[in-house]
Amino acid sequence: MRAYDVIFFDLDHTLVDTRQQYHLGVPKAMRALYGDAWPDTFLERFLHHHEQLWPHYDRRTMTMEELRRERFLRAWRDFGIEKDEEEARRFHEAYMAAFPETLRPYPETRRLLEALSPGHRLAIITNGSPDMQWAKVCLCGLDRYFSEDALFISERIGRAKPHPSVYQAAMAGMGVTARDALMIGDNYQADIEGARACGMDAVWYVPDPEGFRALCAQAPDSPLHRADDVVARVRALEAARA
Ligand SMILES: [Mg+2]
Numbered sequence: 001m002r003a004y005d006v007i008f009f010d011l012d013h014t015l016v017d018t019r020q021q022y023h024l025g026v027p028k029a030m031r032a033l034y035g036d037a038w039p040d041t042f043l044e045r046f047l048h049h050h051e052q053l054w055p056h057y058d059r060r061t062m063t064m065e066e067l068r069r070e071r072f073l074r075a076w077r078d079f080g081i082e083k084d085e086e087e088a089r090r091f092h093e094a095y096m097a098a099f100p101e102t103l104r105p106y107p108e109t110r111r112l113l114e115a116l117s118p119g120h121r122l123a124i125i126t127n128g129s130p131d132m133q134w135a136k137v138c139l140c141g142l143d144r145y146f147s148e149d150a151l152f153i154s155e156r157i158g159r160a161k162p163h164p165s166v167y168q169a170a171m172a173g174m175g176v177t178a179r180d181a182l183m184i185g186d187n188y189q190a191d192i193e194g195a196r197a198c199g200m201d202a203v204w205y206v207p208d209p210e211g212f213r214a215l216c217a218q219a220p221d222s223p224l225h226r227a228d229d230v231v232a233r234v235r236a237l238e239a240a241r242a
Contacts, residue, residue: 002241003119006176007234008152008195010161010185011126011133015109016140019211022047024102029094033087045075058160064129068092099132105140106207108227113145115231123150125170125183127160127190150174161187162194171198182237184230188219201237205230 012018026046030038039045049071056062062070069088076083113122122145126133130153137143137151152170154160161167171181178199185191186206195202206223224230 001239003238004182004201004234005121005180006123006171006174006182007116007120008123008125008170008181008183008200010183010187010191011124011136012128013186013208013211014184014191014205015105015113015124015142016136017104017106017208019208021099021103022050025095025098028098028102029091032094032097033091039079042075042079045078046071049074058127058154060155060159064131064155096132099135100139103136103139105142108207109140109142112227112230113142115227116234117145121150121174121176122146123152123170123174125152125154125161125166125185127154130155161190162197164194164198167195167198167200171200182234184234186223188223192219203230203233203237 009015023043026043030042050067053062053067053070057064057067069085069092072088072091073083073085116122124133124137124146128136133153134148134151137146150173152166152173154163154166157166157169159165167178167183171178174181181200183191183195183200183202184205185195185202186204186208188204192202192204204219204221204223206225207227209225224233
C-alpha cells in the first residue's frame with residue numbers, strides 16, 4: 001500500500017454544484033434586470049448557447065468575455081429580440097452578484113474532502129474562468145481544504161484539459177510526479193482521459209447524476225456517484241500500489 005502524495009480535483013460539477021448555480025443564478029439576474037418580463041424558457045436557451053460556445057473558450061478561439069456576452073445575446077435572439085453589449089454586461093454583473101446566494105458545494109463534497117485530506121495534499125485543476133474559480137472555492141467554504149496556490153486554472157496555463165500541458169503544469173506546481181498523483185473529476189474526456197494520458201491514476205466521479213450527459217457517452221466504464229464509493233476506490237487503488 002502506498003498513498004498518493006497529491007489528489008487533484010476538478011471544480012465545476014465535481015465539488016461545486018455549477019448546474020444548480022445556473023438554474024438559480026440566471027433567473028435571479030433576469031428578475032433583477034427585467035422583473036417578470038422575460039421568456040419562461042430563457043434559461044434553456046442560455047444554457048444551450050453556453051454549452052455550444054464553451055468548446056470555443058476551451059480552444060481559446062473565444063475569450064471568456066465574449067462567451068459571457070454571446071450566450072446572453074444569442075439566447076435573446078432565439079426569441080427574436082436583439083440586445084446590446086451594454087445590456088449583456090449589466091446582466092453579467094447581476095449574475096455575478098447572485099453567486100453568494102446561488103453557489104453551493106454538493107451535499108457530499110465536505111464528506112469527500114474530510115475523508116481524503118488526511119494523508120494527502122489536495123489541489124484543483126479547472127478549465128473555468130480565472131476571475132471566478134478562487135471565489136467559488138471560498139464561497140463554498142472549500143478554502144479549508146485547498147490553498148490558492150494549489151488552484152491550477154487552464155486559461156493561465158495556456159491550454160485547457162485534457163491537454164497534457166495543464167496536467168504537467170499542475171504537477172510541477174505541486175512538486176509531484178504523475179505516479180504519486182490522482183485525479184478525480186466528472187468529465188470523462190477532460191479529467192479522466194486527460195490525467196491517464198499523463199500517467200496519472202484517475203477516478204471518474206459524477207455527484208449529480210441528473211446533470212450527467214453525453215460528455216461521457218463513449219466512456220468504457222461507468223462513473224461513481226457517491227463520495228463513500230470514491231473514497232473506497234481511492235483506498236483500493238492505493239492498496240494495490242507497490
Ligand atoms: Mg467538471
